Amino acid sequence: LLLAHNRISRLPHQLSACGALKLLDASDNRLQELPGNLARLTALSTLLLARTLLPETDLGGMSPPLSLRTIDLAGNLLESVPRFVLRCTGLTDLQLDWNRLTRLPEAIGTLSALSSLSLAANALRHLPPSLSRTRIGKTLALRVAGNPGVRDPSSVLFDEEASARAFQRDFIPHPPPSVEGGVRE
Numbered sequence: 001l002l003l004a005h006n007r008i009s010r011l012p013h014q015l016s017a018c019g020a021l022k023l024l025d026a027s028d029n030r031l032q033e034l035p036g037n038l039a040r041l042t043a044l045s046t047l048l049l050a051r052t053l054l055p056e057t058d059l060g061g062m063s064p065p066l067s068l069r070t071i072d073l074a075g076n077l078l079e080s081v082p083r084f085v086l087r088c089t090g091l092t093d094l095q096l097d098w099n100r101l102t103r104l105p106e107a108i109g110t111l112s113a114l115s116s117l118s119l120a121a122n123a124l125r126h127l128p129p130s131l132s133r134t135r136i137g138k139t140l141a142l143r144v145a146g147n148p149g150v151r152d153p154s155s156v157l158f159d160e161e162a163s164a165r166a167f168q169r170d171f172i173p174h175p176p177p178s179v180e181g182g183v184r185e
Contacts, residue, residue: 006029019040019042020043022045023046027050032055033054038064039063039064044067046068047068050076050095056077062082066088066089070092071095072095079099081108094114094116096118097119102122104127116141117131120143120147
């Protein structure tokens with residue numbers, strides 16, 4: 001369900017009746033609250049709430065669907081990681097760029113399925129020990145550019161091969177695919 005860029009302040013409570021919904025994109029709105037019954041969206045795998053300026057208090061008590069794999073909370077001025085995120089045990093992709101995070105909870109390391117964690121442009125001073133050297137760069141792509149106390153991503157990604165792949169994927173623009181033999185008319 002694509003609701004991005006619609007100047008909405010509330011998601012309809014009837015949304016919980018959409019049990020087969022897999023993607024909810026409410027980015028770039030001015031949400032004042034989230035329906036408390038999002039856990040009923042048992043098939044929801046992607047929740048995009050970037051740049052909604054949703055109050056942090058509304059996120060803390062939210063009960064997430066267990067099926068969530070991707071959460072984008074970038075650009076929301078969050079000062080801490082919402083508690084509901086830490087309850088998403090199957091989460092693989094978490095985007096928290098452009099917030100006001102100063103620290104990460106130790107529990108972030110318990111998200112064992114997490115393969116991509118984007119924390120760019122926050123106010124982080126360090127990473128918790130739970131994001132161990134054995135995971136970063138091997139099973140976890142980590143983006144931390146723009147944090148005053150965290151070293152350059154190339155020094156955080158300890159596996160050189162994984163670091164090169166992450167750098168290529170995230171920072172080097174990819175040319176458009178070429179058409180062999182020229183353009184056909």
